[in-house]
Amino acid sequence: MALCKRLIARLDIKGSRLIKGIRFEGLRVLGDPWESALRYAQAGADELLYIDAVASLYGRNGLAELLRSTSREVFIPITAGGGVRSVADAAALLAAGADKIAVNTAALQRPELITELAEAFGSQCVVASIQARRTGPGAWEAMAEAGRERSGRNVLVWLEHAQQLGAGELLLTSVDQDGTCAGPDQPLLEAAASRVRVPLVLGGGFAAADHVLAAFEQPKLSAVSLGAALHHQRLELAALKRELAVDAPSLPLRLPAIASESPQATEAQPLAGVRMSVIDYGMGNQQSLINALEMLGAEAMLSDQPDQLRACNVLALPGVGAFPQGMAALRSRGLDAWLVEWVASGKPLLGICLGMQMMFEAGEEFGACAGLGLLRGRVTALPDHDAAGEPLILPHMGWNRLLPGPAAGPQPSSAEPLNQYFVHSYAATGVDPEAVLFHCRYGHQPFVAAVRQGPVAGFQFHPERSGPAGLALLADTCQELLR
Incomplete structure (x- = not known):
């Protein structure tokens, strides 16, 4: 793909x-x-x-x-x-x-x-x-x-x-x-x-x-x-x-739902009454995620204070950048161990991009680095060559189609293809197959695009930057985590 x-x-x-x-x-x-x-x-x-x-x-x-x-x-x-x-x-x-x-x-x-x-x-x-x-x-x-x-x-x-x-x-x-x-x-x-x-x-x-x-x-x-x-x-x-x-029917384009990319495409507020906090650890554009959550009706805030975080129904861990820097930023705020305790108590945590990667056991960007260990797997570099041995363009940047995994359950035959926005060079490997919500293809092998297991879910892509379809997926996942 x-x-x-x-x-x-x-x-x-x-x-x-x-x-x-x-x-x-x-x-x-x-x-x-x-x-x-x-x-x-x-x-x-x-x-x-x-x-x-x-x-x-x-x-x-x-x-x-x-x-x-x-x-x-x-x-x-x-x-x-x-x-x-x-x-x-x-x-x-x-x-x-x-x-x-x-x-x-x-x-x-x-x-x-x-x-x-x-x-x-x-x-x-x-x-x-x-x-x-x-x-x-x-x-x-x-x-x-x-x-x-x-x-x-x-x-x-x-x-x-x-x-x-x-x-x-x-x-x-x-x-x-x-x-x-x-x-x-x-x-x-x-x-x-x-x-x-x-x-x-x-x-x-x-x-x-x-x-x-x-x-x-x-x-x-x-x-x-x-x-x-x-x-x-x-x-x-x-x-x-x-x-x-x-x-050019073979030219890959993002075609579904191009009639409306405005927030008005999500008229209802499916997260109305849900208190959510975007975890502030200095990595990435957190405001975009807050804007998306507020559009969906959630009461959203940005915080790194445990007392404020405890008052929320769902926490979101966003981020762009390198795995070791992200983990160091969490540790410097004492949030690494705190988040492990949060999930151990059965409370929902959603990771996006780097935030999802840090949920795994370890990452290999700039050398081995321990992650939060909330999910089985390691974060490794995407392949830099395709099946024919030709160099691949990296980062993997742009819109790619999601392919359902075991955690997604049966999909209706009428389901429209779902493209979401990615920007990354590393992806999770060795993941429990039953935890894979979606995967994608780039190069000669698939990579894990989204996971859900117990109170934890993660997106390698950016649903908050993926139009109405991304907002709908963000809302659905948060609702699933709250059930």
């Missing part, structure tokens, strides 16, 4: 307005970015990309309030960039609702910033944004300051270096094609694809299904970013996905 190819809606922001130009020049105000983001999410965007187009120029990023308002209404992944110069800048955007951080100008000026961000938040959180201007046949220069300033860096050399420094995703935008709606820079794509080991996103020039299909013929391309064609209504996402599905 292949990862779905992603269609990312790009929104360039100046102040409180959505803007767009051609080749990063002649910027025009096009409207309200929040309204556009909501519309694109409802139409089936797989991710949103917010870029503060003038942040580097003015030495600041103004996306925080927009991120807060968007993440209360939209439950798909959000990348934010523009003016990020430090770990503190990135942390502020993550706390406001971003899932990934894009860096360009500051990284060109000080490449070690990529490593600092990767060490603080995990490589999967760090997107190297590369703006490529053609300088000759088969040659491109990386541009800074929203395409205005030359860096002197060769794009192909820089993208390799960015990966070595710790970037977990590459956002490659053609300055020459940006805003033209004349099609992507295919030579740039082919040149970059030969050097990538992480997910690659291409932007600039897309304005037709044929453009998208031609780009996705390159198997190493994970996603395309769409801006001008969406803003000027040259493309509409739901219609584009339907056309792609007809023209």
Whole structure:
């Protein structure tokens, strides 16, 4: 089972307005970015990309309030960039609702910033944004300051270096094609694809299904970013996905339920009256999970205080980043032993991404590290080659289909395929088969995607960022844990 190819809606922001130009020049105000983001999410965007187009120029990023308002209404992944110069800048955007951080100008000026961000938040959180201007046949220069300033860096050399420094995703935008709606820079794509080991996103020039299909013929391309064609209504996402599905039925796409990705798709509040706490141990964007739980009707809070945690019906352990760092953060707060006691008393605990991984006996990321031991199994690296021996792109990032395991019970034959959003490079192995709620395929072997055993459940994916289907699965699992 292949990862779905992603269609990312790009929104360039100046102040409180959505803007767009051609080749990063002649910027025009096009409207309200929040309204556009909501519309694109409802139409089936797989991710949103917010870029503060003038942040580097003015030495600041103004996306925080927009991120807060968007993440209360939209439950798909959000990348934010523009003016990020430090770990503190990135942390502020993550706390406001971003899932990934894009860096360009500051990284060109000080490449070690990529490593600092990767060490603080995990490589999967760090997107190297590369703006490529053609300088000759088969040659491109990386541009800074929203395409205005030359860096002197060769794009192909820089993208390799960015990966070595710790970037977990590459956002490659053609300055020459940006805003033209004349099609992507295919030579740039082919040149970059030969050097990538992480997910690659291409932007600039897309304005037709044929453009998208031609780009996705390159198997190493994970996603395309769409801006001008969406803003000027040259493309509409739901219609584009339907056309792609007809023209290329073998192209993996996230098709179910694309008619509505807004929270209004979950009208009822199935967790009304349930008191839940998201455990605060400094790892990941906890606010996104709180927003999702509140949308489902739960009384949700963020805490690391046992007295407050005891007053809740269900605890949620979220997180992104490395296994040893997560366990060290829990130990430093005395929460590791406390959580073991909580589960031993029969009280419900839900783990998400790193939170699920730490429920197992041990992890092997950066060496052996003991976990909470709530579930049997070890967390090991995903395979880096497929069955044919070809290298796999890692992290495993994007939407993948869930396949029911024994803990899911019988499934109705009419059940729709369920895609959820993943971003990880490690997965649990040696798990009790009866505890497997869902598994997924990537490479030549399946991996455990969700577990449920006694008062414990865990998701390797992010249901809080997987649209209405993810919210429904989150609610159902919490209800099961409370029975």
